[in-house]
Amino acid sequence: MRPRQEITDMFSTFVQLERGRFSKWLTDPKLYRNIQNHLERSSSALKSENFWALYWHKHWQTQSHNLARMHLLAYLQEPCYWVASKTVTKFTLSQYQLADYFQMAIAEVETILKDFNPEKCCSLKTYAIMAISSRLKDILRQRKEADFCTNWALLRKVSKKLLLEALEQAGLSQSAIAQYRLAWTCFKELYVQKQSGGTSKLPEPNRQLWEAIANLYNREQQSQLTQSTGQCNAQTIEQWLTQTALYVRAYLFPPVKSLNAFKQDDDTTVTFDLPDPSSDSLMADMIAQEDVQNRQNQISQMSAVLLKALQTLDVQTQEALKLYYQHGLTQQQIMQQLLWSQPTVSRRLVKGRESMLAALVKWSQDLNISVNSNQIKDMSLALEEWLRNQYGEYNINP
Incomplete structure (x- = not known):
């Protein structure tokens, strides 16, 4: 459970960038007072980060409350910054800098909020990291085509x-x-x-x-x-x-603008003394830990989806996969051991993998993560690795 001050900061502060780099955290006084008042009126059991993320998301959905939207925009500053930081290291030859990726990520927040389904993914921050990362890759693929087009x-x-x-x-x-x-x-x-x-x-x-x-x-x-x-x-x-x-x-492909600027109704924005998220600070460590945890959760969920898909395959197909991945037999050797024809062995292996890949794609789509041909290729490689690891190390079907 987060300390009260930390929860307050999460839902009322914004990243400010200058010259393409992190400059400082800003706090919106109206948001700060609002979340403080809510925290004072709530029980200690209702002071978790995830509770307030879901709370404001529900208010945003049902009432289109501007304060709820601004609280969520503040809350998703860290995921947007973190994804932007990761993206800039992966696409080193791109024309875009950290600030550009951050603005692109911020521009996707409204879509993220619309697509997020609490019944299928309980953590808004986890979903945002996955969805924003996927969306930025799609944008870069589209813009790369235009950049190289005369x-x-x-x-x-x-x-x-x-x-x-x-x-x-x-x-x-x-x-x-x-x-x-x-x-x-x-x-x-x-x-x-x-x-x-x-x-x-x-x-x-x-x-x-x-x-x-x-x-x-x-x-x-x-x-x-x-x-x-x-x-x-x-x-x-x-x-x-x-x-x-x-x-x-x-x-x-319009130029990236300052999309993270937010309007003030009556109060002046003031500087809020928080750690630089790009430095080796406690905040950076927390973001890194959350990123690792989110990735572990994602891998765990994917593994559960694949395991369920594997167990729903017919017995013959499971046997073929077991001989191929666990025992390392060739299709010719499987054909001799099971007394099947070569087309039957090949068909069983292909259909088994395709069925599991389809389950993985459906899982991603259920989370409202867009899936394109490049991502399906990545999933196919991940599935291949999962099968080898599971059969080789964990021996699901002894």
Whole structure:
């Protein structure tokens, strides 16, 4: 059970970053007073961290209470910072820094609160660490594709609807949007016809192609535009389309902003003297211990899911898995020992693993953790390791 002051701090303080690094903890006086009042009125049995996390989450769900939302945002500062710290060490070649990852994580808090189900995962902090980590990886995969995509490949792939949204977001006038859209249409018509294969490494359009696009634009503008721009040359068209690509890229992948700033209703935010979470302090040690504990809990839950899935397999499939993983027999040796055909042995092994992998995927989805093809590959590797460890060391089916 956490000390009272520690609970108060958890639900009323915010991380402030300066120059991409941790600067200090800030406290919201209104939140501080509110959680203090609740703690004073509650019994000693109701002063645990997890109780108050679930308490405010319930209030946020049923009443959309702003104070409840702010208490939860304060509470999830540590998981967001911790996931950001881990992410920045894993993706060392990324353009993003710790502060960027922290802002990305904070931006996901609302979604985390919506997806969290206390009946399936009792710890909001544990769920947040898993979900935010998964979400950041998805964001990085998406942005990596855009980073390595040339302007021309991007314009070739983008839809008309998204293009117009990007131009409107850039604040262009309707006449300018119409000009950019027509230039893009002419570009797609001529550039796509001359290119084939993948889109990420398409060559730069040559001068001859730019001239052809300009000529097509000049012909089409008479019927397509309400306000004619006069004859455009190849250089103007290239500049327009280069700018269009920048607008689309900015719309798809906006720069990270200070999303962790919170509004004050009546009181001034003051500095609160807490340890630096990035230093070798007690707070950092606590976060590290919680991270280890969360990871151990996650592994334990995954193991229980896999064990249950293994035990629900038919006897023949369990026998095949046992001979393969515990005794190290080849499919040929299993075929000879069980008097099965080779296709039967192979089918039993494959279907057994697929059934267990499906159970693992369902478990993740039940926790509202998004699962994509890359994560399924990771789960498949984890399943393979689990089977070898369980049969080899623990001998589930002696």
